[in-house]
Amino acid sequence: MSWLSLSVTSADTLADVRARGELRYGNDAEGGAPYIFHDPAKPEELLGFEVEFADALAAKLGVKARFVQNNWDMLLPALSDPEKFDVVIAALERTPENLAKAALSRPYFAYGQQLVVRRDTANVTTLADLRGRPVGVLSASASHRLAEAAGAVAKVYQDNVNYFSDLEVGRLDAVLTDSPIASENLKSHPQLKPAGEPFEPGYYAVAIRPADTNLLAAINDAIAAFLQDGTLQRIYSRYGLWNTQQETLATWQAPADAGPAKRRTAWTEWRTYVPMLLRASITTIWVTCGGMLLAVIWGLCLALLRLYGIAPLRWLAIAYIEVFRGTPLLLQIYFIYFGLAQQLGLKLSAGLAAVLSLGLNYAANEAENYRAGIQAVPKGQSEAALALGMSQWLALRRIILPQGLRISLPSVTNDFIAMFKDSSIVSVIALVELTKEFQIRALDTGDYLGLGAMTAAIYFAISYLASLGAGWLERRLHRDRR
Amino acid sequence: MIAVEQLTKSFGDRAVLRGVDLTQARGETVALIGPSGCGKSTFLRCLNRLETPDAGRVRLGDLTIEGGRGVSREQQRQLRLRAGMVFQQFHLFLHQTALENVMEGPRHILRLSHAEAEARARDLLRKVGLEGHADHLPGQLSGGQQQRVAIARALAMNPEVLLLDEPTSALDPELRDEVREVLSQLADEGLTMLLVTHDLQLAKRIADRVVFLDDGLVVEQGTPEQLFGNPRLPRTREFLERVH
Numbered sequence: 001m002s003w004l005s006l007s008v009t010s011a012d013t014l015a016d017v018r019a020r021g022e023l024r025y026g027n028d029a030e031g032g033a034p035y036i037f038h039d040p041a042k043p044e045e046l047l048g049f050e051v052e053f054a055d056a057l058a059a060k061l062g063v064k065a066r067f068v069q070n071n072w073d074m075l076l077p078a079l080s081d082p083e084k085f086d087v088v089i090a091a092l093e094r095t096p097e098n099l100a101k102a103a104l105s106r107p108y109f110a111y112g113q114q115l116v117v118r119r120d121t122a123n124v125t126t127l128a129d130l131r132g133r134p135v136g137v138l139s140a141s142a143s144h145r146l147a148e149a150a151g152a153v154a155k156v157y158q159d160n161v162n163y164f165s166d167l168e169v170g171r172l173d174a175v176l177t178d179s180p181i182a183s184e185n186l187k188s189h190p191q192l193k194p195a196g197e198p199f200e201p202g203y204y205a206v207a208i209r210p211a212d213t214n215l216l217a218a219i220n221d222a223i224a225a226f227l228q229d230g231t232l233q234r235i236y237s238r239y240g241l242w243n244t245q246q247e248t249l250a251t252w253q254a255p256a257d258a259g260p261a262k263r264r265t266a267w268t269e270w271r272t273y274v275p276m277l278l279r280a281s282i283t284t285i286w287v288t289c290g291g292m293l294l295a296v297i298w299g300l301c302l303a304l305l306r307l308y309g310i311a312p313l314r315w316l317a318i319a320y321i322e323v324f325r326g327t328p329l330l331l332q333i334y335f336i337y338f339g340l341a342q343q344l345g346l347k348l349s350a351g352l353a354a355v356l357s358l359g360l361n362y363a364a365n366e367a368e369n370y371r372a373g374i375q376a377v378p379k380g381q382s383e384a385a386l387a388l389g390m391s392q393w394l395a396l397r398r399i400i401l402p403q404g405l406r407i408s409l410p411s412v413t414n415d416f417i418a419m420f421k422d423s424s425i426v427s428v429i430a431l432v433e434l435t436k437e438f439q440i441r442a443l444d445t446g447d448y449l450g451l452g453a454m455t456a457a458i459y460f461a462i463s464y465l466a467s468l469g470a471g472w473l474e475r476r477l478h479r480d481r482r
Numbered sequence: 483m484i485a486v487e488q489l490t491k492s493f494g495d496r497a498v499l500r501g502v503d504l505t506q507a508r509g510e511t512v513a514l515i516g517p518s519g520c521g522k523s524t525f526l527r528c529l530n531r532l533e534t535p536d537a538g539r540v541r542l543g544d545l546t547i548e549g550g551r552g553v554s555r556e557q558q559r560q561l562r563l564r565a566g567m568v569f570q571q572f573h574l575f576l577h578q579t580a581l582e583n584v585m586e587g588p589r590h591i592l593r594l595s596h597a598e599a600e601a602r603a604r605d606l607l608r609k610v611g612l613e614g615h616a617d618h619l620p621g622q623l624s625g626g627q628q629q630r631v632a633i634a635r636a637l638a639m640n641p642e643v644l645l646l647d648e649p650t651s652a653l654d655p656e657l658r659d660e661v662r663e664v665l666s667q668l669a670d671e672g673l674t675m676l677l678v679t680h681d682l683q684l685a686k687r688i689a690d691r692v693v694f695l696d697d698g699l700v701v702e703q704g705t706p707e708q709l710f711g712n713p714r715l716p717r718t719r720e721f722l723e724r725v726h
């Protein structure tokens with residue numbers, strides 16, 4: 001087994017597995033059909049060819065398989081923790097990049113890259129036809145690398161589901177994905193069609209901790225046996241996935257040069273990574289500034305409605321504030337970006353949806369900050385203004401707000417700095433901001449430490465500049481008071 | 483000039499004003515005295531409707547306003563424009579300098595030009611002896627200075643009557659004289675003032691008439707000499723003895 005060139009120390013995970021009677025495998029149930037998905041009839045049960053493969057593999061080792069949920073992005077980093085799971089069975093590609101991070105079994109599944117487009121799309125058969133156009137890909141996948149290399153604008157998604165809806169509504173011109181995902185989703189998306197043939201063959205392999213050589217050998221033997229006795233053919237046929245490509249698995253040989261790729265680190269190649277991170281931080285900055293601008297203005301309207309509005313408007317403002325503060329920002333982003341597009345045909349761009357979500361959410365916080373500030377203005381101030389002959393509105397504008405807003409300013413600027421960090425959440429709608437860029441590059445290189453330090457430094461620099469700005473603003477307002 | 487008829491006001495089931503009558507001529511200075519909690523502040527606040535009186539009538543010059551809630555905002559504003567108010571705790575606008583405090587009304591309520599408003603404000607600050615403190619914020623002024631700015635702020639609106647609620651009570655004794663001085667000068671100039679005070683020295687010095695309020699009713703009134711020298715009712719005598 002020539003691909004087995006990783007460090008060999010005695011490992012007893014196989015013994016542990018047998019003693020425990022359980023093979024724990026990491027996967028992400030969000031992967032969806034045909035890989036792993038909840039049985040629509042019995043939602044607590046999992047289906048999918050990977051689930052059945054894992055079951056068969058465990059049975060071959062004389063134990064039961066147990067699924068452990070983990071974010072797909074973080075499966076390989078999590079594998080290094082023996083407490084979590086023993087192996088990863090999650091459509092992991094057998095690439096030099098992955099070989100640098102874990103030991104990989106011989107392939108259990110063969111696939112190709114498939115382009116998917118809308119039915120009305122003409123003249124797209126290869127990636128080359130999509131230069132400069134938006135193409136949906138899974139974060140840190142082979143598709144991602146291929147799309148970038150071909151000069152397409154790669155829109156990075158965290159899962160295999162949402163890019164098909166964005167393709168349908170027209171936010172994307174194509175999706176590049178693994179052929180099983182394409183064939184499964186084409187069933188449920190009649191408006192979409194495959195473009196061209198699958199290309200760039202690839203293989204899925206089981207990932208194992210490098211020290212677990214016994215387990216690796218046992219798994220390789222099991223896969224070989226499954227290819228002999230037709231177990232894999234039986235499983236894959238149930239999902240319509242058995243094809244001539246799979247037949248090549250039996251005679252598969254590791255490429256002669258397939259040693260682990262040399263690890264790239266952030267420090268040796270900082271000239272590549274620092275500009276990438278800086279470019280992504282521009283997205284972070286404008287999303288935050290746009291979101292905060294909206295939050296500051298809309299929050300003030302909400303605070304005034306809540307404090308001084310007539311009853312129905314006051315109730316609406318209270319309801320708004322409670323709902324937006326009481327539900328997760330993530331949910332609101334999904335609702336605004338995917339929900340509005342699917343239900344109302346309101347196709348917001350990812351940038352606009354990000355600014356809207358952050359702004360609408362933070363507006364609820366700012367409204368409460370303003371309210372606290374306004375209520376902290378002594379009652380005598382408004383009495384003096386009214387006694388002078390001011391209308392309610394004039395007293396508010398000239399006397400109450402200037403003092404109340406000054407009181408709330410520190411909380412508002414705190415939120416501004418907090419939003420820089422919160423803005424990383426918009427990566428779920430295919431917006432590559434600083435944290436997402438970090439994740440992508442860290443998965444590429446495995447250098448979480450170096451890239452993490454660079455990313456943290458950029459966040460720190462931004463926050464520091466922002467707090468300097470806030471301090472300047474506060475001092476300026478105080479100087480106004482002489 | 484001012485005529486108050488049968489003014490009543492309750493907080494919950496506590497009747498604070500139980501039918502107060504008061505008339506005051508133009509140019510007259512009236513001092514309102516009485517034990518703590520007898521409703522003096524409430525009475526002043528009902529006059530310019532910082533509190534809404536339950537019933538009764540207030541006439542101020544050509545304006546007549548009935549008690550209760552059925553008063554338009556505009557009427558209420560007209561009343562407040564005619565009746566300036568000076569508070570025990572000054573309530574200067576904390577974000578504005580002395581000059582800005584005095585300019586605020588003329589500039590934004592009377593809508594004078596900036597230059598006119600500033601000229602008027604500087605005149606008034608000079609009058610209360612604070613021309614050198616125009617650019618100071620309230621926090622940088624002593625209590626006596628703040629109260630003089632507050633008086634200037636009220637005067638800047640050219641009110642027909644100035645209502646003052648214990649203008650010297652929040653001040654250290656040594657700071658009271660500067661405010662007494664200003665008020666006495668205003669009285670001499672013929673400003674109509676209705677003054678709530680525990681400061682009998684001030685009342686003696688500037689009041690044309692002293693009104694004794696007790697338990698929500700006017701129980702006795704007269705010139706300072708009469709009321710302080712020879713009060714008619716035992717209640718009044720008792721009160722005066724306690725205050726001295």
Ligand SMILES: Nc1ncnc2c1ncn2[C@@H]1O[C@H](COP(=O)(O)OP(=O)(O)OP(=O)(O)O)[C@@H](O)[C@H]1O
Pocket residue numbers: 493498517518519520521522523524525
């Ligand atoms: N907003 C209010 N709600 C309820 N009760 C009030 C309110 N304002 C005043 N009162 C009550 O009304 C009564 C009269 O209060 P007021 O402030 O008019 O008295 P005062 O004569 O000015 O007393 P002091 O000399 O202590 O200033 C008091 O018993 C007070 O507790």
Ligand SMILES: [Mg+2]
Pocket residue numbers: 522523524647
């Ligand atoms: Mg009082």
